Amino acid sequence: MTSIAPSPHNLFSKASYDWITPKWLIDRLGPFDLDPCANDPQPWPCAERSYTPQDNGLLRPWFGFVFCNPPYGRQLYRWLDRMSLHGNGIALSFSRTDTKAFFKSVWPRASRLLFLEGRITFHLPDGSKSLQGHNSGGPSVLIGYGPTAAERLESCRDLGAVVEVRRG
DSSP states (O other), X not given: OBXXXXXXXXXXXXXXXXXXXXXXXXXXXXXXXXXXXXXXSOSSOSSSEEOOTTTOTTTSOOOSSEEEOOOSSTTHHHHHHHHHHHOSEEEEEEOOTTSHHIIIXXXXXXXXXXXXXXXXXXXXXXXXXXGGGOOOSSOEEEEEESHHHHHHXXXXXXXXXXXXXXXX
């Protein structure tokens, strides 16, 4: 995941706007067919195929089971909306459940949410942990769309609290 403008991910440093999902989390949730928000460079793949910022994953076709760790800036809602329309995969976001993005793209369309216990420590493009292990600065949630995502989040129940999203 790469962000163009400063975002909440960089609460601890102005040195990098690139925050890579920990490999252990990808290993638990995967495999994935597409990562539309890949960094360039990236120390490990999050999916079989990736789009980097130069590819502009918002404009490219999405396919298969997607992992989306979008930029956490002002464009976050666009990525969550695209993910919800694709309907097959898992997105990683801050758990700001009261935002317009959540009410438009998560609550009406997601199948499961996994609120992670504790805070994620993201990695830098060289694979090192961000600033000697400082965490993301906010609580995170994995947002599942579709039956495969629901199953995978259920299998990771030990990482936090799973919530089934019901409509109506």
